[in-house]
Amino acid sequence: MTRSAGASCSVSIAMCGSGGAGVMTAANMLLDAAADAGYYALFGRSAGPQIRGGEAAALVRLSSEPVTSVDDTTEILLAIDWQNVHRFAAELPLDAKCVIITDPTQGDVPEVMAKSGARIVELPMKDLAKEIPGGRPNMIALGAICQLIGLPIDTVTEVLGKSLKKKRADAYEASVAAVKKGAEAAGSMGTTKRLPPVSDKPLRWSITGNEGAGLGAVRGGVTFCAAYPITPATEILEWLTGALPKIGGTFVQAEDELASINMCVGASFGGAPSITATSGPGLALMTEALGMSLASETPVVVVDVQRGGPSTGIPTKSEQSDLNIALYGMHGDAPHLVVAPNSIGDCIFTTQWAVNLAETLQAPCIVLSEQSLGQSRGIIPAPADVAFTGKRSIAQSPAEGETFKRYALTNTGVSPMPVPGTPGCQYTADGLEHTETGLPSSQAGDHFAQTDKRLRKLTGHEYGDHWATVEGEGELAVITWGSSTGAAREAVERARADGIKAKLISLRLLAPSRPEAMGKALAGVKKALVVEMSQTGQFHKYLRAEYDLPETQLLNRAGPLPFRPHEIHSRLLAMGGK
Structure with missing residues (x-):
């Protein structure tokens, strides 16, 4: 090999x-x-x-x-x-x-x-x-x-x-x-594999993915967290309990997941960028409140550190099987944001980006981390301190005689959100469909207009290159996400050493889909290998539904066993004719 x-x-x-x-x-x-x-x-x-x-x-x-x-x-x-x-x-x-x-x-x-x-x-x-x-x-x-x-x-x-x-x-x-x-x-045990010498000591960090998610949240501008402890997400909460008070923020341990998500939506409505963290069972409980967040256009971030399921499943092991509930779990037409870090260090950036997206687009954002990222510790290159923070559009008092329209039908789909108490900016924020002013409505025209608005602000946003990590060139591609990225990257490197030109595409933005960006990433690719830790191929089915793919093979299994580089490498050799 x-x-x-x-x-x-x-x-x-x-x-x-x-x-x-x-x-x-x-x-x-x-x-x-x-x-x-x-x-x-x-x-x-x-x-x-x-x-x-x-x-x-x-x-x-x-x-x-x-x-x-x-x-x-x-x-x-x-x-x-x-x-x-x-x-x-x-x-x-x-x-x-x-x-x-x-x-x-x-x-x-x-x-x-x-x-x-x-x-x-x-x-x-x-x-x-x-x-x-x-x-x-x-x-x-x-x-x-x-x-x-x-x-x-x-x-x-x-x-x-x-x-x-x-x-x-x-x-x-x-x-x-x-x-x-x-x-x-x-000294008498014989020889084993030894570490090569190192000549320098670049700046590195010792950090877990869960600590990184907490740091990313704070860097993104979060000032409130309410949560209920659950393995393997609890370390995010433990980190935030110490960090938030230092920046004037607040942490609340709620009595359950239902209370925690509703507290976060309420705090966000009050003007405080908010986050909670959970795992699959908790996310299932939160979906109704996330629908209210979406309908009322109140930003909130939920970090789901995935574990083996269903039900209580395997709390201490990894799996990538919460994808479907994250993408499709809310009732009705409910366009929202789903992002996923692909390494321990990327937990920092992706969570910070999630806060930025939620605040900018006034939408709920689910961060799909995993046990093998969240609870693993890495000695990693010092990450860049990315400058962006949440940029919520704040409403000002309307001119005399004007009516405040909280859900105004703007070109971008984003309408300014007031801080409660702003004169002239009173409105109803709940889960009912509504007019531009927030008045509950069951009229078809209002529903058409508001559903279009909520979709338009997500699909029309410019996500830049952050939507995915794309590395290399070639007629073969490995398409993956989350923790499977590390093994896929190493496998692609081995394939290149064998003379097979291959590229890596690891999605960070899972919803909304970016067909144009994916088309550019797949330019020249004739065969693709989709790698995921899901028994039913959730990621593969999602890709087929949202993107035009070349000839595609699937390498998948349920958790908890992580993919090893040689598994992906051997498939690439077979696909490349070697």
């Missing part, structure tokens, strides 16, 4: 263990040490349906180049113990080039992993930890991994100093001793 530069300059590691084993702590320290040494990273967590506690796997990919996708295999798998780790077997692909590090006191390597042919190496983590007062097996593991991949141990001890030295000197000393002992023990 041909590997891209991105694959050759990275190492993929998984650390597994039962609740309390400390694999997440060790993985976070590994990530921080790699960042200090100048590397980029992607760090995700795999957990069981209990959401918190129990067995877990920390999945880390370190690279000398920016990385936005998991790799084809888990090159180093370390298990502090094997309690229920077999449940993660499908998420930890192994082959004969991989290494499994196991503690011989914790039982045999599960058969499903042992039969992969990976080299098995024993490391008595618990026994080695007992030799150090206060020593912990996870620090033995951390030292061993750093030694194997070539990450300087001094960098790790500096990270330990930042987190432990001022709090507990004894814990710091024990951890440093354990890391060094683990590194020493790794």
Whole structure:
């Protein structure tokens, strides 16, 4: 299998263990040490349906180049113990080039992993930890991994100093001793994949997609959030609880999703740009209020961090299956905005853009993020500070003798919205169809005029190049969205290395559709591969309904398994005749 530069300059590691084993702590320290040494990273967590506690796997990919996708295999798998780790077997692909590090006191390597042919190496983590007062097996593991991949141990001890030295000197000393002992023990394990050296340390950020969504909301001008906690969106709310008061904003934890969306619509009506965050079950509850937001032309943003469905589904895993409810879930003809970030860093930009669009167009905007973006941490290039913020058109008091028309039929479809209390600008804002002044109406002419207005302001807006990420040229194209973009990008790079000219089209604006822009992006493309994490091919069906496509193939499945670059790459080779 041909590997891209991105694959050759990275190492993929998984650390597994039962609740309390400390694999997440060790993985976070590994990530921080790699960042200090100048590397980029992607760090995700795999957990069981209990959401918190129990067995877990920390999945880390370190690279000398920016990385936005998991790799084809888990090159180093370390298990502090094997309690229920077999449940993660499908998420930890192994082959004969991989290494499994196991503690011989914790039982045999599960058969499903042992039969992969990976080299098995024993490391008595618990026994080695007992030799150090206060020593912990996870620090033995951390030292061993750093030694194997070539990450300087001094960098790790500096990270330990930042987190432990001022709090507990004894814990710091024990951890440093354990890391060094683990590194020493790794000297007899043989060779593994090592990180390439880095010559410089460009400015990078350590951030999760959910933190990025919160930052994007604040950058976009949001000053109010009401929400009800739900996995995997809760971290957005946690971030905003600290950020909003600092800018004079307000956060309210509502009693449920119905209350939260109605509070946001009310706050927005009062002049405060508003946002809420939820997941699929919460979005289902919010659709009626979103219809009221649309009919009353009151801007609001909803971030849906998608998880496996239907119903409660799999709260801790990713899926791209909320697309249909986001696009079509509201009753009636209900044109609205749907956008989707395609990387951890893009969660910042896309959420900021969503606020801008909602405020400018006075419409509800749904941001379709995903668990694998929201709850994963990345060491990413420092993102640009984009200048735009929400630009709501504010109504002024009408001239004497004039009647204020809140829903005036303007050329753009956008009519100025007053701040409550503005003299002469009283109007009714509810879910009923209405005249230009807001008076409830069941007349056909008013309905025709207002439905045209609400559609015109979205389809006539100039979205610029933000509608999609388009990279490369060729007769083959991969069309995708959301978290599948990272694997697709790496696959396209590999195809180019094999002499196949291919391009990537990752949609950021899902509604309204942009047929003219897509036509330009597909110019010269003879075959397209649509990649999505949905069992029923929701994205593919949407594309076929809205766009003129060339000969198209579909690569899809339900969550929670992410696409690996080699899956997309092999399809491109077949489509390109290689």
